[in-house]
Amino acid sequence: MRSLICLGGPGSGKGTQCAKIVEAFGFTHLSAGELLRREIYSNSKKGEMIRDTIKEGKIVPSDVTVSLIKREIQASENDKFLIDGFPRSEDNRVAFEHIIGAEPELVLFLECPEEEMIRRVLNRNQGRIDDNIETIEKRLKVFNKLNFPVINYYDAKGKLRKISAVGTIEEVFEKIKPQFSAYKET
Numbered sequence: 001m002r003s004l005i006c007l008g009g010p011g012s013g014k015g016t017q018c019a020k021i022v023e024a025f026g027f028t029h030l031s032a033g034e035l036l037r038r039e040i041y042s043n044s045k046k047g048e049m050i051r052d053t054i055k056e057g058k059i060v061p062s063d064v065t066v067s068l069i070k071r072e073i074q075a076s077e078n079d080k081f082l083i084d085g086f087p088r089s090e091d092n093r094v095a096f097e098h099i100i101g102a103e104p105e106l107v108l109f110l111e112c113p114e115e116e117m118i119r120r121v122l123n124r125n126q127g128r129i130d131d132n133i134e135t136i137e138k139r140l141k142v143f144n145k146l147n148f149p150v151i152n153y154y155d156a157k158g159k160l161r162k163i164s165a166v167g168t169i170e171e172v173f174e175k176i177k178p179q180f181s182a183y184k185e186t
């Protein structure tokens with residue numbers, strides 16, 4: 001199993017760029033946020049807890065997210081995964097590496113100014129319960145406090161690739177592409 005990770009603040013463009021990477025390089029896209037949102041609507045026991053956590057911009061317990069990711073990996077015939085928006089904390093990272101038993105080959109980090117992230121999220125209009133200014137401010141705080149230790153960890157291991165997320169969707173993708181020179185275009 002080979003995995004790449006895409007990190008960045010709320011609205012930095014992870015989902016948008018991951019969709020393009022997947023199309024160009026044949027990865028399976030696993031968005032942790034999407035898997036959690038799907039769980040809310042599946043009437044599972046954990047759905048209510050997940051909804052409350054997302055509404056508060058907090059991080060869902062690692063075992064819940066990791067088991068959703070693991071289920072997708074096991075159900076897939078692909079062996080290349082692009083994980084979007086996870087791990088968001090050191091606790092997430094350790095749980096992932098312990099349970100999945102692998103470290104990512106590469107970690108993309110989409111760097112975006114906060115005002116731009118807020119603007120993108122507020123313009124999204126997809127009815128997400130966390131796309132309001134109160135929750136966005138909480139999401140940004142949690143991102144700054146808990147995701148940076150993970151980003152620094154991968155940086156120290158030489159796995160981090162910082163990409164400026166400013167510019168059009170195509171311009172950002174052009175900056176990402178060279179990072180994938182080792183992966184075959186599909």
Ligand code: UP5
Pocket residue numbers: 008009010011012013014015016017032033034036053054055056057058059060061065084085086087088092120121123124130139165166167168169170172
């Ligand atoms: N857009 C994208 N690129 C653009 C560009 N270059 N120029 C102009 N506009 C651009 O993009 C956001 C919006 O901006 C879109 O409308 C897009 O068209 C436009 P998107 O690609 O959706 O950005 P993304 O980084 O994916 O933003 P998202 O809001 O999904 O990021 P979050 O990290 O906040 O959300 P996620 O879904 O990952 O998590 C949601 C919540 O789930 C978390 O806050 C947390 O509570 C919980 N969660 C966990 O607890 N654990 C996890 O592991 C994951 C999530």
Ligand code: MG
Pocket residue numbers: 014015016031033085
């Ligand atoms: Mg997203």
